[in-house]
Amino acid sequence: MSPRNKEQNEEIKDLRREQIRSNALKLFARKGLAATKITDISTASNISQGLLYHYYKSKEEIFVELLRDAYDKMIAAVLALESLPLSPLEKIKMAIEKLLQGFDENKDTAYYYLLINQASIFEAIPDEAKEIVKGRFLLYDAITRIVTAGQKDGTFKNYDAKGMAVVFWTSINGLAIYKAVQGENFKAPDANILFGMFCEREDK
Helix, strand or coil, X not given: CCHHHHHHHHHHHHHHHHHHHHHHHHHHHHHCCCCCCHHHHHHHCCCCHHHHCCCCCCHHHHHHHHHHHHHHHHHHXXXXXXXXXXXXXXXXXXXXXXXXXXXXXXXXXXXXXXXXXXXXHCCCCCHHHHHHHCCHHHHHHHHHHHHHHHHHCCCECCCCHHHHHHHHXXXXXXXXXXHHHHHHHCCCCCHHHHHCCCECCCCC
16 A cells, blocks of 8 residues: 555545544434434444444443543643633633634534533443543633632622632533524624623723
8 A cells, every 4th residue: 555545544534533523422412422322323424333333442432532532622721721921801701702712613612512511410421431521620620710810800700709610611501502502593692791790890
């Protein structure tokens, strides 16, 4: 096999793997892991069940991989945000704007949030997935620290910082559900609506 053919084969494999992941993500988000069959994924991906097993050993393996990728990206993003040389106010504003932008630019973003919600609620998931879900506390803790810093400099409302972090993430999760339901008809709300929940004064 020539190097070019080998490279082309690898590209085909990568595309097919991403196709499997994308279709499995939608199925898991809508139906849950238990109700999703491996045949559902192969049918949605327009490949045979046998070929799918060349890429993944089970639906659980796909589920865990998708969940890990989602958390790794979210945790990396929020920790990078926290480390930026910006004010707490600017950090929260950037976080809200980027998250809403993600809903508009990537059709799978909402499904990743739904996948995370499924994994957080349902007991019938692999133990490896349960361990990954524990990473959600890193997300809440990072936003709590940003809120606390904003309260100290007087720009954020003086509510319980942990509670505000919960409101932040549950608002994003709620929008993800709304996006999944609305599909192409979804329009992200004005970022200032969410921003106003944190900001002490509107003129900030």
